[in-house]
Amino acid sequence: MKNLNKIYLLVVGISLFSCNNLIDLKPESVISVNSFWKTEEDAQGGLVGMYNQFRTFVRTDLILLGEARSEVMGNGTANADYRIKYFENSMTQSNADRNWLQLYRVVNYANLVIKYVPAISFKNEATKNATIAQAYSMRAYVYFLMVRTWGALPIITEPVEGYDPVTTYKLRSPAEEILTFIKSDIVKGNALYPGNTFNATRSFWSKPALNMLKAEVYLWTAKRLNGGNADFTAALAALNEAELSDLALQNNFADVFAYTNKGNKEILFASHFADLEASDNYFADMYTSTPTASDGITPDIIAAIGAGGGNNWWAPTALIRNQFTEDDSRRKASFLEIYMTKNGATTFSTSIVLKGKGFVTGGVRKFLDDIIIYRYADLLLLKAEAKNALGQDPSTEINKVRRRAYGEAFSKHTFINGSQPANDEAILQERLFELAFEGKRWWDLIRFNKAFEKVPSLKGKEANQYLLLWPLTLQTMSLNSKLVQNPGYN
Numbered sequence: 001m002k003n004l005n006k007i008y009l010l011v012v013g014i015s016l017f018s019c020n021n022l023i024d025l026k027p028e029s030v031i032s033v034n035s036f037w038k039t040e041e042d043a044q045g046g047l048v049g050m051y052n053q054f055r056t057f058v059r060t061d062l063i064l065l066g067e068a069r070s071e072v073m074g075n076g077t078a079n080a081d082y083r084i085k086y087f088e089n090s091m092t093q094s095n096a097d098r099n100w101l102q103l104y105r106v107v108n109y110a111n112l113v114i115k116y117v118p119a120i121s122f123k124n125e126a127t128k129n130a131t132i133a134q135a136y137s138m139r140a141y142v143y144f145l146m147v148r149t150w151g152a153l154p155i156i157t158e159p160v161e162g163y164d165p166v167t168t169y170k171l172r173s174p175a176e177e178i179l180t181f182i183k184s185d186i187v188k189g190n191a192l193y194p195g196n197t198f199n200a201t202r203s204f205w206s207k208p209a210l211n212m213l214k215a216e217v218y219l220w221t222a223k224r225l226n227g228g229n230a231d232f233t234a235a236l237a238a239l240n241e242a243e244l245s246d247l248a249l250q251n252n253f254a255d256v257f258a259y260t261n262k263g264n265k266e267i268l269f270a271s272h273f274a275d276l277e278a279s280d281n282y283f284a285d286m287y288t289s290t291p292t293a294s295d296g297i298t299p300d301i302i303a304a305i306g307a308g309g310g311n312n313w314w315a316p317t318a319l320i321r322n323q324f325t326e327d328d329s330r331r332k333a334s335f336l337e338i339y340m341t342k343n344g345a346t347t348f349s350t351s352i353v354l355k356g357k358g359f360v361t362g363g364v365r366k367f368l369d370d371i372i373i374y375r376y377a378d379l380l381l382l383k384a385e386a387k388n389a390l391g392q393d394p395s396t397e398i399n400k401v402r403r404r405a406y407g408e409a410f411s412k413h414t415f416i417n418g419s420q421p422a423n424d425e426a427i428l429q430e431r432l433f434e435l436a437f438e439g440k441r442w443w444d445l446i447r448f449n450k451a452f453e454k455v456p457s458l459k460g461k462e463a464n465q466y467l468l469l470w471p472l473t474l475q476t477m478s479l480n481s482k483l484v485q486n487p488g489y490n
Helices: 002-008 040-060 062-066 081-087 101-119 125-150 175-192 207-224 228-242 299-305 329-334 376-389 395-412 420-435 441-447 474-479
Strands: 073-075 267-271 314-316 335-342 345-353 359-361 364-366 371-375
Touching: 040 062, 040 101, 040 125, 040 267, 040 371, 062 125, 062 441, 073 081, 101 125, 125 175, 125 207, 175 207, 207 228, 207 267, 207 371, 207 376, 207 441, 228 376, 267 376, 299 335, 314 345, 329 335, 329 395, 371 376, 376 395, 376 420, 395 420, 420 441
Parallel strands: none
Antiparallel strands: 073 314, 267 371, 335 345, 359 364
């Protein structure tokens, strides 16, 4: 915590951004850059600051950018409120409320590490290189988040080190340039990692995690930018390299997400949450208060919910729930359907998400599970996707995932190689079953070119391809005169 507090005190380029300009910097203390970036401890403090800013983003917004606009979530028992415009895909520039400010905060921390750490003396050169590599990895990942969300972006590669709005106004660079920039950061990061290892909690970037990002980027450019076989081949090679690390599927699907099992061998990278260190994350919005027998809820359902918490602001849709078979262990580990019986009539009440349900202390549920960015089952399904695109048989990878999911019933669900389109459909659905509520679905649908087919609120709107991007908020537009709104939202 000492380093984390110290990083917050910096002035002239290290201050936390407010809301002025693209990324606004205002002096916050009397500590100067010249007095900070001197020691290995300073470098680690800056790195912790970067991860802390990233956690602030994933705590609430990863699910919104990565899944909210898909078919996965809908109304719960509470008013879905501002979330409705996401799953109904009714966003406009007037009601858009998610911007890139927090993500550029993360970028600025990464830029500070990249600029200053090379000149700092470390006890171990490998530790220094890994520190810089993590900054390149984070910057690449954050830009990948943003380019898939808003398309063209301002490219900022230097930390903003003075309060000068004129010089920080930037034009948006085309998505193609952003993706080329992302790939260059991946190359730089890969060259700096000393090995294929993880930290104890798997909550820092690593070479295997960066190779997962590389694969995802190249799959995106293969499909969205006509990168073709060259990009599919690069993606597959990156996944093969990542798979050489210390990875294994958990025997029990629910164990992947258990609060007491953080940093397990299925995880490549997660954002770390801990009691007294962070507040509840987005899973709190998908749970419910504790029902009672007087509500007409049966004892087994009451027991499954346990201590309530959060609020049922939105809930898994029937469209998604009904696709899971009863013999799929992921069903019971991912969500719970709640029914009530009154006067002899049983009715559906709501559903809640069980992934990320946290832990209970003193009768209070705290939603502090790590938010997983990359895990091994995700890797296997990305590998199946790349192999299928290259005309190879994806059965091995799909069946590894299904074998755990179905257990003794696996023989009824064994995947058999078919045509490329049929395989793609199976892979996309397997990703839904495996990765629901993990902030993946929206981007999966776009990558597979299935958003207008699978999302009810988008059906019949194929002519409006602009809907695949988010509008810039009016606030964002008002703070930088060089920004131009995404087409279709004017």
